Amino acid sequence: MKPSLAVCLLLFSSPLMAAETIRYVALVDGGTQAGSQVVVHGDDGVTRVDFIFKDNGRGPELKEEYELAEDGTFKRYQVKGSSTFGAPVDETFTRDGDTGRWKSTSDQGEHRFSGTALYTPLGGTPQSSSVAIAALARRADGRLPLVPSGALSARKVASTEVANGADKRQAELLALTGIGLTPTFVWVTAGAQPRLFAYIFPGFLQLIEDGWQGNADALEKIQKDAEGEALADMQKRLARPLAGTTLIRNARIFDSENAVLGDAADVAVRDGRIVSVGPAGSASVDAQQVVDAAGRVLLPGLYDMHAHAGRWDGGLQLAAGVTSMRDMGNDNATLQQLMAEQKAGTLLSPQVIAAGFIEGESKMSARHGFVIKDLAEAKKAVDWYADNGYPQVKIYNSFPKELLRETAAYAHQRGLRVSGHVPAFMRAQEVVEQGYDELQHINQLLLNFFVTPETDTRTLERFYLVAEKTDGLDFDSRPVQDFIALLAEKKIVVDPTLATFEFLHQREGQLSPIVADVAEHLPPDVQRSRRAAEMNIPDDATGARYKRSFDKLVDFVGRMYRAGVPLVAGTDELPGFTLQRELELYVQAGLTPAQALQVATWNGAKYSGTLADSGSIAPGKQADLILVDGDPTRDIADIRKVALVIQRDKAYYPGEIHQALGIEPFAPAVQVQTTATAATR
Template identity: 45%
Template sequence: MKRLTHLIAVLLSTATGPVLAESRQVDRTYTVLCAKVACGKLGVGESARRQVADYSYRNNGRGPDQSEVILLGADGAWISYQTDGVSTYGARIDDEFKAQDGVARWRSAVDRGERAGAAADLVYLPVQPTPAATALLAKTLLQRPGRKAAALPVGQVSLERMQALKPAGATFEVALYAIEGLDLEPVYLWLREDDQSLFAQVSPGWGGTLLQGFEAEVDRLGEVQKAAQRARLERLAQTLPQVLPGLTVIEGVRWFDAEAAVVRGPSDVYLYEGRIAAVVKPGSIGNAGPSQRISGQGRTLLPGLVDMHAHLEPGALLLDLAAGVTAVRDVGNSNADLAELRGRIDRGELLGPRVAANGFIEGKSPFSSQADFVPDNLPDALAAIDWYAAHGYRQLKLYNSIRPEWVKPMVAHARALGLRTGGHVPAFMTARQAVEAGFDELHHINQVTLNFLVGKGDDTRTLLRFNLPGDKAADLKLNDRRTQDFLALLRRKGTVVDPTMVAFEAQYTQRQGLPNPSYAMVAANLPAVVQRGLLAAEVDLDDAKARRWGASWRVMMDLLRRMHAAGIPLVAGTDATPGFAMHREMELYVQAGIPAAQALKIATWNGAKHSDRLAEIGSISVGKRADLVLVDGDPVADIRAVRRVSLVLQAQGSQNRALSPAALYESMGILPFVPAAEILK
């Protein structure tokens, strides 16, 4: 589960290695929780003008190790910052800042520079801060006029106090604060009221970092934080949609026939009471008297896009809709949190895509990804399947630490209850063995590629599942009998593959300090601080490794092309930044040699079909929900047109609604890509 938002990076994916060369005094210790399981620690030492921190955790076979030192001036301004270590996926962390003689200088893995100015007027934003540094930033802002400051290297940050409470068993109160300017939505954290030191930083449903002794407060803090997030999103849900009463017609528009994978039209497409009412020749209905008219000239109407590999959180909702992603499949989350979020979307309290959920099951091991169900034996694993079946789930996702001997009985039990099974290939199995044991679906291109690379004893619960394809895939000969036999097996079994190419593109190709290739085409529209974060690579690639891993990436792209050519059903999932990643996923399919029309079918029809929603969404067909995307241009002629979304239409019950992507993006501080389509009364 890759989570690329800054909040999770700050909370659970900072990293480092060697401790900075100096003695350490730990005044406070924090427990890092992955779900509700302790998975690491943060140690913080403080004096009046100095803060040191050591931060480390392990979850899902990976995690960071980071050391950090911050020196303060007499006025509380940062005069020095230094951090080093190793990031979650192995990249070196090395970031320094100094303010001296009226000049601020910084050097990181992604940039370097200097600027004249007093330290008291500026704040430095590290590329990968620990939670302790984020808390000290908040404390610094509390001392600034208006609780805001210009940021280095770019941007501006501000602080808002939200709500206070007294933790159980504490002699002090804590308050929730929101920092604006670090990401596309506020970054939340909890400070003690008595000394403004860090109390907790929580990611509801995923875990957090809490002062030792107060770990039991994680759910309570998370609920308060979720309420603050919801309040903001509820306000937007009231102001951003435009209700389309009565009859709406999109006039003279090209439209994508997803089942046939061809563009048809121009046609008039009528929408009524949340459904597609008619698709007819322009002007052929003369007396309809529509309440709204939308011009389709120069535009193409698509079914709403379906992201088949999401880990949904509130911050993803508007990003998905702005990009035309009107449906997602969540493949691993807090079951309770997802059910709540899904319910609020269905009731219209929040704007968001339609949600289908997979039931996530992980085996217990030192490398486990913590989740609701982490069984240590087969009976408990089967009981988890029972729970998911009883709660209406249609598919399971099995994860890395599921024991190979459990797979066949788990699949059989799931099928008896009407559930399909897919996910990661459990460690010490190959993808072929997983399919032969009954897997209906495989996730991630690296997991498929590992089929040809893993040896006996290779433990893919670790970073090996990423590094082995990078190191060795370049040597694969995909026209050999072994590859042909494996692809024939997938075709014969009807095994679905969710390759999530965009989740791996940067990992195998990005050099430190260079643009992330998955988002380079949209970076200029993003807030400057987010642009800077996109320059940080997950892996350090020197010249030799870059050549090697780049060649391996090209082999994985070729494997994708061969799977499509062999007739293996593909679905478009991202496991990356919502919305933008879906567009890039389709672009990568086209780069690999899949025709653009087929890429669009994969992202619409296939997604609806393989998430059991084809009766309602996935094509522009009379009677289906009016979940539609209007784009400027023709994405079959040029797939890049999928980024030029001018209007999103989404049914809410029996009501048609229109959403302006420009307005959605602006609510997140993102510059619009195209003007919104005009709706004429």
């Protein structure tokens, strides 16, 4: 799941005194238009914005209006429309003297001003936040206070000349910090009154002023290089090289193959591999570093089996103990670059296992990977993925159903597993019978009982049907039991992403369950953003029905597991924290904590084709290890207390990573000591 527009489009421009209209186009897939923004700066001092973005059959539609105070911040602001998944957006802010008041569908509040401060909308357009850069440019201290909390700052990281025929201008790339967990990069026009020129989310989206589209690819390359430098510096600061041999003493080892916690042991690691595992106190290796586990639990690194990897995601993943992630759909060139940087050691990131994305051509196609029209193109896509070492392909929503059986057979012939969504106008049972090895997302399975031949699941129906109807589905009925039996018989792997689908029942003002138990560790603006609902839930009765439906989705996962259907733990949402919540939901579904951990370790390795190297703690395997300050085999919530991560020949302290991202640490670090230091203790 790509970042929501409210999160990733922190775009900025300055107000204009005279009437002027500025148009932007939103491009995906290297040039396909997926949206637009029209900004009208009226000579009455009011700016009016129309914004629409549609990708993969969903996206926001917003109308916005604002006036500015003398200091360039909002005096009056409002936005209305619908969010990515159809939730209503209705938000206002007004400032009267030293008092500002805001109200959205999920929160309201009041702020007493003692000077300049900018309100940050929850549900605004790219333009809604764009005022910030102009207001920030006025600030002598380079810091703009924000309402309700926080402060924004900017650093210029690159500049270049762009051209539109004979028209030329200078564009500057700014790195903005103070909103969210990572920097936001934005292109602005140079000069005393900068304004938005382009926002680029590499590999996904290019939003650029209309007429200047020919510059987008060049800007993306410059931005990638600039981000790469910042990321390499972050890796250098946070990674601790493990030279020679490292001895981990007195750790209780989780046996992921059998889902049991063993006795205390010593583990020796050299050159990124486990060289020995023996009873505590028995190791006789000459170690250059020592870790005193002091009876803590040592697990294999976790697998997130449903990521859409971005270069800034790795910190959250590693801090949560995720040392391997499977990418389930990405721009191919972007993913290849990310994997190369991870292998070269310049990127803070888990190892990446790639699933090749294959979509069919339609007006609602997701525009990454390969978008095909016929069997020849489908086979060509399979060949590319096989030749580039991908272990599987992922079929998507618009894939032509008449090509599925032959494409799956060809992928198997090339040695690839086949997984994915259920293409539109098909049912899950049909894709299993036609060659799928794995299904993504719990809603894709339940739609099996709700769709008709006319149901277009490329629309929001794929979410609302499940929310509306699952509550009334009898899981003990023959169709449901036969379907589960089919999945078990064929050993169809299921990647349910349960935690992601908690948005089906989250109400306005409620914290997302993904972060509800850790909210106090997160920056205030992140907490606030996680109180916004995504679904249109108009009343309490609907909310209660959607919650009962979600609870039955959890139950369905438990029923599948008990029937012998293999599970893998994936997220498709906020990195790190979502996997931890996913495992809690598996326990809620009836798995023991140890079984849930087995799903996130042994199963991840087994079904990603990496079990020979990862997934358990044994001599010869890669040293992907996490030390937990608690016992997650008894209380799965303890999986949040990761005190040390070893990723082959490097060690990371999760608390340091979290602090770098503005997050309060969850457990004190267990430090790696040199043998000289250890000997003096």
